Amino acid sequence: MGTNDTATGPVDTATVNTEVLEELFLGDWAPTRRVARELLKDSRFHKTEGLTKEDHREQALKQLHQLVAEGAVHRAFPEEFGGEDDHGANIAAFEELVTGDPSMQIKAGVQWGLFGAAVLHLGSAEHHRKWLPGIMDLSIPGAYAMTEIGHGSDVAALGTTATYDPQTEEFVIHTPFEAATKRFLGNAALHAKDAVVFAQLITNGVNHGVHCFYMHLRDDNGEVLPGIHIADDGHKGGLNGVDNGQIRFESVRVPRTYLLNRYGDVAADGSYTSSIESPGRRFFTMLGTLVQGRVSLTGSALAASKLALIGAITYGNQRRQFHAASTTEEEVLLDYQLHQRRLIPRLAKTVAAGFAHEKLLAKLDDVFSGRDGSDENRQELETLAAAIKPIATWHGLDTLQEAREACGGAGFISENRFTSLRADLDVYVTFEGDNNVLLQLVAKRLLADYAAEFKNADAGALASYVANQAGDRVMHRFGLRRALQEVRDTGDERRSANWFKQTEVQRNLLAGRVRQMVVDVAGELRSVAKLPPEKQAKVFNEHQYEIINAAKAHADLLLWESFTDALEKVEHSGTKQVLTWLRDIYALTTIEETLDWYLGNGRISSQRARTLSPYINRLLARVRPHAQEIVDSFGYAPEHVRMEVASGAEERRQQEAIEYYRTLRASSAAPVDEKVLQERSRKR
Amino acid sequence: MGTNDTATGPVDTATVNTEVLEELFLGDWAPTRRVARELLKDSRFHKTEGLTKEDHREQALKQLHQLVAEGAVHRAFPEEFGGEDDHGANIAAFEELVTGDPSMQIKAGVQWGLFGAAVLHLGSAEHHRKWLPGIMDLSIPGAYAMTEIGHGSDVAALGTTATYDPQTEEFVIHTPFEAATKRFLGNAALHAKDAVVFAQLITNGVNHGVHCFYMHLRDDNGEVLPGIHIADDGHKGGLNGVDNGQIRFESVRVPRTYLLNRYGDVAADGSYTSSIESPGRRFFTMLGTLVQGRVSLTGSALAASKLALIGAITYGNQRRQFHAASTTEEEVLLDYQLHQRRLIPRLAKTVAAGFAHEKLLAKLDDVFSGRDGSDENRQELETLAAAIKPIATWHGLDTLQEAREACGGAGFISENRFTSLRADLDVYVTFEGDNNVLLQLVAKRLLADYAAEFKNADAGALASYVANQAGDRVMHRFGLRRALQEVRDTGDERRSANWFKQTEVQRNLLAGRVRQMVVDVAGELRSVAKLPPEKQAKVFNEHQYEIINAAKAHADLLLWESFTDALEKVEHSGTKQVLTWLRDIYALTTIEETLDWYLGNGRISSQRARTLSPYINRLLARVRPHAQEIVDSFGYAPEHVRMEVASGAEERRQQEAIEYYRTLRASSAAPVDEKVLQERSRKR
Structure with a gap:
């Protein structure tokens, strides 16, 4: 030990400037993070431990409405619809939600980061006008139906089909076998009215690969629409404020115009066109919005x-x-x-x-x-x-x-x-x-x-x-x-x-x-x-x-x-x-x-x-x-931390104990340790 | 790769005899484990996911009564009281409880492995007669009050005191400062009537170190007794079927005979005797029963x-x-x-x-x-x-x-x-x-x-x-x-x-x-x-x-x-x-x-x-x-495993999907992949 240790010099001389450090840690989106954190001091956004999943789901939905009211979740949307077109700030603010309740965060992520982002990035201007306002103000809660029981990471191999019927100008959305059931979909079990659904687009006998379709799941009374079968994924290891569910489609018809057609479209006669020739590149382009989730x-x-x-x-x-x-x-x-x-x-x-x-x-x-x-x-x-x-x-x-x-x-x-x-x-x-x-x-x-x-x-x-x-x-x-x-x-x-x-x-x-x-x-x-x-x-x-x-x-x-x-x-x-x-x-x-x-x-x-x-x-x-x-210097306030261990209570308890023993030792009432007595008698 | 690989020979020739393997895995206490596992197939002993802590606590208590009724938890106790004096089998059977519900296991561990074991191993024959029957049949649910807020691993430094008063022939159990509050005690928040409490034994001005005292916490109506202050530790990361709580003692008096006195005793006049002279060795001997928990x-x-x-x-x-x-x-x-x-x-x-x-x-x-x-x-x-x-x-x-x-x-x-x-x-x-x-x-x-x-x-x-x-x-x-x-x-x-x-x-x-x-x-x-x-x-x-x-x-x-x-x-x-x-x-x-x-x-x-x-x-x-x-060959039945992923459902789903695609490929209705079409046209 200690050989060649040329580095023990400046231990005590280094002093940290916590303001400098906090600014560095907050980074480029410091103002946004400060705004988001200020809002998240509000106890309405804090997780209540030990809720039933039913109560937790209701709380999370309520929190989402409160986030809308506070204007906290629209940064990524176009200014045209009251957003800010600010994608970096959107992610920065979204990240901070985790300090309130991760369920609230993920439910917000499903609504605006996945469902809303799919309409935004894969849909046309008409789709935007039709659905973005409702998605933004949460009058249209939605699900993002990508994952299937049999296919998670391998999205290209999804089983759900969307077969174009030129007779009626509709797509028929269908779950051809159980493994193609959509699963683990946030919002699906209870709250989603609509969804974006990923399925193999088939028209004129050709499979053009996975595309994204807008669908209605429930009517205004919350009743599930015909041909759609929804089951609750039930209790989970965490995030029980998110109502995950599974959906099976039984030849459900949606209008041709419900295809989010930015990167690929089907004309009334069933002919397919795309601005991206390579099916592989087209697929990865359509999935590009997912990177926001990862970041x-x-x-x-x-x-x-x-x-x-x-x-x-x-x-x-x-x-x-x-x-x-x-x-x-x-x-x-x-x-x-x-x-x-x-x-x-x-x-x-x-x-x-x-x-x-x-x-x-x-x-x-x-x-x-x-x-x-x-x-x-x-x-x-x-x-x-x-x-x-x-x-x-x-x-x-x-x-x-x-x-x-x-x-x-x-x-x-x-x-x-x-x-x-x-x-x-x-x-x-x-x-x-x-x-x-x-x-x-x-x-x-x-x-x-x-x-x-x-x-x-x-x-x-x-x-x-x-x-x-x-x-x-x-x-x-x-x-x-x-x-x-x-x-x-x-x-x-x-x-x-x-x-x-x-x-x-x-x-x-x-x-x-x-x-x-x-x-x-x-x-x-x-x-x-x-x-x-x-x-x-x-x-x-x-x-x-x-x-x-x-x-x-x-x-x-x-x-x-x-x-x-x-x-x-x-x-x-x-x-x-x-x-x-x-x-x-x-x-x-x-x-x-x-x-x-x-x-x-x-x-x-x-x-x-x-x-x-x-x-x-x-x-x-x-x-x-x-x-x-x-x-x-991480810049979190006690309202974000909310831990008894970080409250200073332990320091007070320890000081009280130290003081108790100090007083006791100084008094005549202090009991002598048996060990000490034995040592004394041995020395005698 | 593959260089010097002299070991690729017998891959296909080795066959496992699963009966031999199961016997080996079940080990020396195979019969006990088989009995315990048979009982644990019963759904009454299975954890219900997503319960509130209140419901979960009641369920765990009920399960403990059922374990008593099934004679599943008395193996370690003396034959005199209906036990089997069989310590190895007791642990083997106890371990299996985890497959039912870990909360049930830990609550049982508190009752019989800690509370009961303390009376058994640290108490006298009289203590056994007085309390073991009630402990065994759960008419006396109990807590094991060792850990304090300020002292977990360092048990020798506990703050709680038990000061002998020769006038009344009582010990005064006291929490001298907040850090000495007993904490994280299973059974304490709700169900414990009695407890064993670890405290510094002080008599005639000498501290003889940590000893164990029997105490009453609640009366027959479940009311907490005077001088005892109990708080609920609340929701936990797991084991919410166990009602952990904290206890503070305000100069609570217990009879001299409530000292579990196998390794150290106080006579009416306050004089202390022990069969183990070294306070250190005495302390570790008294804590010896804890090893059962670790095993x-x-x-x-x-x-x-x-x-x-x-x-x-x-x-x-x-x-x-x-x-x-x-x-x-x-x-x-x-x-x-x-x-x-x-x-x-x-x-x-x-x-x-x-x-x-x-x-x-x-x-x-x-x-x-x-x-x-x-x-x-x-x-x-x-x-x-x-x-x-x-x-x-x-x-x-x-x-x-x-x-x-x-x-x-x-x-x-x-x-x-x-x-x-x-x-x-x-x-x-x-x-x-x-x-x-x-x-x-x-x-x-x-x-x-x-x-x-x-x-x-x-x-x-x-x-x-x-x-x-x-x-x-x-x-x-x-x-x-x-x-x-x-x-x-x-x-x-x-x-x-x-x-x-x-x-x-x-x-x-x-x-x-x-x-x-x-x-x-x-x-x-x-x-x-x-x-x-x-x-x-x-x-x-x-x-x-x-x-x-x-x-x-x-x-x-x-x-x-x-x-x-x-x-x-x-x-x-x-x-x-x-x-x-x-x-x-x-x-x-x-x-x-x-x-x-x-x-x-x-x-x-x-x-x-x-x-x-x-x-x-x-x-x-x-x-x-x-x-x-x-x-x-681990020898667990589906009733112990209880996982959808292990149920065979996935295999059925995959086979259905494979069959669907096989049939589709063989039919004339199969859509052609756009990629395949593009390749064909390129070759033309």
Whole structure:
């Protein structure tokens, strides 16, 4: 311990400017977030724990009406209809809803982010005039009927059919078998009047792939319309304020004009036209609006992580347990190394992911505002979202759980919200794109980009490229910088700890890993490129785990780059110092998690590897005194946090107990410990 | 891929005998488990999802009365009172309750495993006669008042006082400050008439440490008695059928004879006597009964893991998603490598932990039956439980979560129980001994045992011991075998994959790691042994993370040893083959998780390390065809599983869909894909 520790200098000199930090954390949409948070202090928007699903559903519906009344949910809609055409701000405000009640958030997301957005982005101007006003003011609650029992992630293979009948100029919407039943649809069980329904468009004997249709589900009395069969999905692991249901269609007819026809239309005679020739590209274009969900879930999961860390770190600074250094005063939990290990790396990752999310949101705003809506930029947005959403949503669950455990039994009581938030956010990891499926998309994109550059290269060229600059274009495209050189640890032991804290070393280690993993997998897959598809599929499957790990490594790098870029914006030196330690903790715990790879590939020497964990521990001790300031700078008020453990009650209780014992010791009434008596008699 | 794969031979030849396997999994208490499971098929014992906490609490109380009526909960009590004096069987049957409703289980655990067990183990014969009959037949529902708001894991520092008053021959039970309020007490909010209360026993001006007192809380009308203040802990993250509450005592007087006085008594004049002279040892003896909770939570978490794996593996064998190898038929989820990676190592660890738990239960039975109740054996039981309970309960949560995610949205619906079980079992990781605190106890024991052997050894002797036989006695004591030799990977590449599958190699790698970690930490701590306590505490804290990791490594080894021992009992060759692969998967994924350590310490060469992950992937593919048989052999009936995903409905739905498309393709009505049309026109 302590050898080569050249970094123990400025521990006490660094001071954080919490205003600077809060501004940095609030990011580009700070004004919108402040407005949204102000509104969410109102207890009408707060989750009531322990409601029945029936009561919770009614409460959530009521909250949606209140959000409409407060003008809180129309930012993404056209100015023509009273919206603001402001897509970035819309997502930022939407993310904050999670602090009130995730059920309210998801129900709002279904109504305006999925149902409304489908009409907005896939419909014509006529569709907008007809339905957007009612969707916006919630006089038309709606469902988004995409997922089926038998098809979730593989949307292209949906079973529901929409067959055009030129005789009546109608589409016949039909569920041909049970697995094609629409399922897990928010709003469907009770509240939805209408829905957008995804189905295979068939006309003139040709299947043009999945398209989106507007449908009426219930009449004005709330009665389900003929041919539509709705069942309640029942109680869920969380989000019980959302009335999920399943829908089966029995040859239900809708007018031809109910096809949301922006990217594909059917004329009265049944002839099909589309502005996008490739069915595949058309399909992905129509699904493009889904990326908003992925971006907003990312931000929501991070908001929940922040609440969890506020709770656990505040409590960790107040709760005492076991005597260690003193015989009269117990230790505060956060002074234990293990407690630091449990909470501070998660704090670092939350901050890193927060900066990455900010970049993602900016790109979303570029794409949806039309400032840069090019196909290429849209695809980059989708790949970025596909990389960051899995990492952020899993991280949210992990952080909520660790925070709950770090508060012991108190963490399990609903008034402290950890378990409640975790239960609600659980499904964020599999909906709006299953995390593992998204990571696979990321990996495929990395491999495709890589392959595109090497169509005609021979093995020798490939090898030299690998050594020198592989992945360069890919990196540039995602806003990443190229690692300047291959890192081969030369094992200069004198500067062991310092080596890890160098920005370029961190970049080279993290970027070098992604690059090498992509190259390795590509090499394996290259050898089978000429085999028949089923053989290729087999080999691809034999590398699926490796492929997913490459995508994760890519996401790790994205977070690190975002954190490092954010550091450049910070001028206040104390704040910058503490944030740099935090960035180092993110980088080094990430490297520590996959240290076997770095060792196995000769990127880090064994001697250096052994210094990593102790070095991280020292960094944790250094950030520890600033942990409270950092979580306080997330900018949440007590009305957002709403946890007994973060209320200061524990500090008062501990002080009362300390005072009690102090008074007792000073009095003559204090009982003597039997142990002390025994020791005395032994000495006699 | 595929290099050095000498192990692809017998894939298709191994057949599992599910009867043999089920018997092995049911273990020594198979008859008791079968009886308990038969009873738990009864829907009266099944959790109803979505109840209010009020209704759930009433249901749980009713279930406890039904358990009494069925004679299901008295096995641990003396024959004299209608029990069976059978402690092992009691725990085995108790563990099975988790399949019905974890709330019922925990409420039963509070009543008979904590409250009743305290009277049984800490009380006199008179106490038994007075209270055990009512406790057993539930006419006296009770609480176990140990935990306080300010003290959970550190029971010795509880604040509640019991001061003897010789004038009236009473103890005055008092809560001197708010942090000493008893909290999170099952049964306290509503149902408990009586309680056992842990408090500092003070008599004649001496504090004799924490003792246990019997108290009345409510009168026959359910009114709380004077001086007792009870509040409801309210809604929780799970286990809402248990009415947790908090209690504050305002100088409440109880008769002197209400002290449960087996290990310490106060005479009428206030003089204190105890059969155990050391206050420390007396305290731990009184707390000894708590080990039953730790053992039973281990078994319960494993039962829940088994249910989760039955659900996810059954569904993974039926649900299809994405075309890969075929253009007409989609892949079954479990054929994807990633899906195998997600589920099969968890299956392997569940089986390994099951065997370890079986050993733990046998030791508990030895101790509590008096067959081997020696102090040493009791301490070993406690250390074993402290090692295995954390691993098993965390594993339970991890498995439930991965299983839920592996079922996508269906995993989130309460009817599939993953989320429900996870919510209920969440608190198992911090109650009955916080997992991290327990691991620290394990590590301290490992270090103490190690230190005891080296009191007078010099550094040279130490070094040679380390090299040759360190930890030998410790290992023997815990039923572990000594690793025969230091493993230094010599890198014989020809036999790369085979090396990993050798039992002795696995043993040497896993045992060598524990040994080396203990030696390393001991070395660091040794250097400060003569410093003042606060300096020692500081150094200890600086190694806390390392220390906890050593304890985890020890637990990993315990699981591996148990699995390996169990293999020796299997005679049926196909079953033995498949179980051996599963054991190898447990060993190698465990090694893979800490591969950085093995690389950094030169135990595994870089070349060999790179073969590990592909080798594991091949083992997974080999076990995959047997996964269903393995989970079917856990011996749970559909009435225990109660998950739609495991009901076979998915298989029927998929077959219906396949049949629909088959018929459609064969007919003239099948629409042509637009893509196919475009390809045709391009070729023209």
